[in-house]
Amino acid sequence: MANVETMTINMGPQHPSTHGVLQLVLELDGETVVKATPHVGFLHRGIEKLSEHRTYHQILPLTDRLDYLAPMHNNLGYVLAVEKLLGLTDAIPERAQVVRVLLAELTRIKSHLVWLACHALDIGAMTVFIYCFREREHVMDMYEKISGARMTSNYFRVGGLSADLPVGIEQEMRDFVNDMPKHIETYEGLLTGNIIWQKRIKDVGVISAEDAIDLGVTGPCLRSSGVDWDLRRDQPYSGYENYDFKVIVDDGCDTWARYHARLNEMRESCKIVHQALDKLKPGPILADAPKVCLPPKQDVVNSIEGLIHQFKIITEGFKPEEGEIYVGVENPKGEVGFYINSDGSACPKRMKIRSASFVNLQALPKMCEGSLIADVVAVIGTLDIVLGEIDR
Amino acid sequence: MTEMLSLSNNMPLFLGMMLLKLVVVFVVVILIVAYATWCERKIIGHMQTRLGPMRTGWHGLLQPIADGVKLFFKEDIIPAKANVIPFLLAPMMILVPAFITIAVVPFGPDVTIAGLAVPQQITDLNIGILYVLAFAGLGVYGIVLAGWSSNSKYSLLGGVRATAQMISYELAAGLTIIAVFMLSETLSLREIVAIQSGPLWGSIPFLPNWYVFTQPLAFCLFIITGLAEINRTPFDMPEAESELVSGFCTEYSSMKYALFFMAEYANMVVIAAIAATLFLGGWYGPLPSSLGFANILMKIFAIMFFCIWLRATLPRVRYDQLMRMGWKVLIPLALINVAVTAIVVVLT
Numbered sequence: 229m230a231n232v233e234t235m236t237i238n239m240g241p242q243h244p245s246t247h248g249v250l251q252l253v254l255e256l257d258g259e260t261v262v263k264a265t266p267h268v269g270f271l272h273r274g275i276e277k278l279s280e281h282r283t284y285h286q287i288l289p290l291t292d293r294l295d296y297l298a299p300m301h302n303n304l305g306y307v308l309a310v311e312k313l314l315g316l317t318d319a320i321p322e323r324a325q326v327v328r329v330l331l332a333e334l335t336r337i338k339s340h341l342v343w344l345a346c347h348a349l350d351i352g353a354m355t356v357f358i359y360c361f362r363e364r365e366h367v368m369d370m371y372e373k374i375s376g377a378r379m380t381s382n383y384f385r386v387g388g389l390s391a392d393l394p395v396g397i398e399q400e401m402r403d404f405v406n407d408m409p410k411h412i413e414t415y416e417g418l419l420t421g422n423i424i425w426q427k428r429i430k431d432v433g434v435i436s437a438e439d440a441i442d443l444g445v446t447g448p449c450l451r452s453s454g455v456d457w458d459l460r461r462d463q464p465y466s467g468y469e470n471y472d473f474k475v476i477v478d479d480g481c482d483t484w485a486r487y488h489a490r491l492n493e494m495r496e497s498c499k500i501v502h503q504a505l506d507k508l509k510p511g512p513i514l515a516d517a518p519k520v521c522l523p524p525k526q527d528v529v530n531s532i533e534g535l536i537h538q539f540k541i542i543t544e545g546f547k548p549e550e551g552e553i554y555v556g557v558e559n560p561k562g563e564v565g566f567y568i569n570s571d572g573s574a575c576p577k578r579m580k581i582r583s584a585s586f587v588n589l590q591a592l593p594k595m596c597e598g599s600l601i602a603d604v605v606a607v608i609g610t611l612d613i614v615l616g617e618i619d620r
Numbered sequence: 621m622t623e624m625l626s627l628s629n630n631m632p633l634f635l636g637m638m639l640l641k642l643v644v645v646f647v648v649v650i651l652i653v654a655y656a657t658w659c660e661r662k663i664i665g666h667m668q669t670r671l672g673p674m675r676t677g678w679h680g681l682l683q684p685i686a687d688g689v690k691l692f693f694k695e696d697i698i699p700a701k702a703n704v705i706p707f708l709l710a711p712m713m714i715l716v717p718a719f720i721t722i723a724v725v726p727f728g729p730d731v732t733i734a735g736l737a738v739p740q741q742i743t744d745l746n747i748g749i750l751y752v753l754a755f756a757g758l759g760v761y762g763i764v765l766a767g768w769s770s771n772s773k774y775s776l777l778g779g780v781r782a783t784a785q786m787i788s789y790e791l792a793a794g795l796t797i798i799a800v801f802m803l804s805e806t807l808s809l810r811e812i813v814a815i816q817s818g819p820l821w822g823s824i825p826f827l828p829n830w831y832v833f834t835q836p837l838a839f840c841l842f843i844i845t846g847l848a849e850i851n852r853t854p855f856d857m858p859e860a861e862s863e864l865v866s867g868f869c870t871e872y873s874s875m876k877y878a879l880f881f882m883a884e885y886a887n888m889v890v891i892a893a894i895a896a897t898l899f900l901g902g903w904y905g906p907l908p909s910s911l912g913f914a915n916i917l918m919k920i921f922a923i924m925f926f927c928i929w930l931r932a933t934l935p936r937v938r939y940d941q942l943m944r945m946g947w948k949v950l951i952p953l954a955l956i957n958v959a960v961t962a963i964v965v966v967l968t
Contacts, residue, residue, distance in 0.1 A: 235773060237774070258780075259777070259940075348935065351936060352853060352934070353933075353935040354668070354931075355664075355933065358668035359669070362669060418933070422934070422935065424854055424935045424936070424937055425935050427937070427938070428936075428937075428938055600939060600940060602936075602938045602939060
């Protein structure tokens with residue numbers, strides 16, 4: 229069989245299981261994938277370029293639109309980068325730090341719920357999809373109470389938070405993370421023991437530790453290839469070093485390992501949320517940096533300094549010193565990093581976003597070439613890509 | 621024993637009854653098909669903590685009609701590169717065999733009209749089950765033609781999958797039914813039901829003599845192969861929407877799509893009816909035989925509920941795993957079942 233005729237097929241950008249507008253050009257020999265080429269860019273909005281003409285505060289809402297399944301994490305990565313650029317990192321009040329961790333972990337649960345829902349739906353188990361979205365809805369409701377928006381939260385601020393937590397939300401969070409392990413059991417009850425599910429994901433999308441590192445894969449995908457690397461523990465930020473949690477590492481390298489890793493990460497996130505809720509004490513939510521943080525409303529109307537600061541920040545923003553900075557955070561999907569190059573003006577000279585999905589997508593051809601077309605769908609699901617983050 | 625009504629002994633009555641039976645069965649099947657879609661959405665909805673359709677009529681009862689009207693008024697698109705004649709024929713080729721198959725299913729005991737016995741069955745073929753297998757096999761041509769004539773790659777893949785799936789599962793389905801023939805010694809569905817009436821092995825009073833008790837393995841295999849033949853979850857390969865968009869019917873719209881949709885449910889009714897007749901005593905039991913129609917409908921609905929339940933529960937099998945299971949598990953099991961049945965039949 230020297231001369232095998234292959235068929236080229238466009239999977240996407242309009243396809244039910246490419247999670248948005250990803251286009252995969254597949255070369256098929258029967259049902260076997262000979263070559264897979266991802267084409268990206270259908271959702272490009274030029275967020276990096278737009279940032280060059282906005283003040284640092286104005287960039288924040290754009291970051292919500294990156295990984296729209298985990299907006300708080302993008303907010304966090306960005307504000308951490310700007311705070312580091314300003315030298316404000318140590319000035320963030322305790323309450324703001326704890327709330328950031330709290331919401332980051334709730335966001336992780338929320339993002340992983342969408343991953344499980346879509347992954348299961350792609351493989352045909354549609355009930356899990358609805359169950360996951362039912363739980364996600366609780367997090368969305370909390371999001372709405374906290375930030376006013378269900379998806380584009382825009383809640384963190386350079387120097388702290390935009391507002392304090394609403395009354396009674398702690399109990400709601402506590403109830404949610406108390407119930408969550410039971411819900412995870414429900415999902416496992418439908419999937420883990422199911423022989424069809426096992427056969428569909430075991431030994432599918434295998435990627436070795438070396439390949440994963442070479443391709444820059446991060447997050448649960450890297451850890452499920454046996455690499456013990458988690459920025460929350462290895463380069464702690466926002467006080468993650470004060471929390472007791474396990475980094476889930478699995479050396480299965482396949483979709484089955486990634487499935488378990490993410491489920492266990494959700495359980496660990498529940499633990500972190502519990503600890504954060506215990507640590508939550510009343511206190512200020514913004515750093516004492518009047519040139520950077522917007523003053524509270526009563527200061528604006530009652531004092532001349534407040535009025536001036538507010539006017540200056542709104543009209544021209546703050547000006548960090550010249551320099552460049554890179555900060556990476558552990559997004560649910562992997563490392564999300566913000567590189568900011570400042571020329572001393574109120575807008576960044578250049579901002580580059582290292583998005584986890586974009587880099588992880590590189591591993592897709594390696595993971596699905598030689599397997600069947602049905603496995604491509606499983607691999608897209610297990611990589612947990614979000615097109616908003618890939619195309620920026 | 622009253623004489624059977626036939627063309628020779630009372631032609632007007634025979635033709636009248638035939639017409640009546642055709643109309644009744646057709647209307648009932650169409651109604652079941654329409655409301656199977658509603659039931660499926662309702663049942664899966666409630667299993668998934670949703671309500672399903674609620675807006676069209678009381679609890680969405682008018683939903684099938686709304687769907688029909690909507691599809692009827694949709695633009696009928698024929699792709700520019702499609703091979704038009706097979707493209708138009710395909711939806712009919714898949715729907716017609718499904719309806720034709722119902723003709724041999726008995727819905728109740730014979731009734732006596734004008735001193736002649738009239739079977740509650742459109743026609744009692746003495747090779748009834750071969751007829752069923754033949755038309756079940758014919759249905760796949762609709763899928764293959766649809767996949768090929770659409771001239772779309774996704775449709776083609778769906779068509780190819782359907783062919784491979786049918787070939788392997790038809791064989792297993794045929795083999796499972798053979799075990800039933802060996803016990804019944806007839807191919808007529810009417811007589812198979814008659815044999816299944818009465819207590820189990822003529823001696824156990826509380827169990828009916830259904831083949832599901834004497835041939836449990838064959839029943840399980842038949843349900844599995846049946847699901848594969850009608851492309852239901854977990855074997856919905858040819859239209860696996862997350863892989864092949866809509867598989868063979870990707871390029872179809874309007875009423876042609878509606879025909880595929882109806883055929884899917886009509887096939888489900890057929891498989892349920894055949895399974896009920898062969899293994900669950902058909903119209904016999906648990907209600908008295910005068911309510912034979914209710915009996916068999918009850919069994920059909922039970923099997924259809926099972927299919928719907930599976931769809932809410934199971935993920936989709938992968939194509940190669942499906943083939944492997946067909947050839948390496950189901951066919952050997954069916955052969956073993958035939959062999960064991962043969963030995964038992966010879967010994968007793």
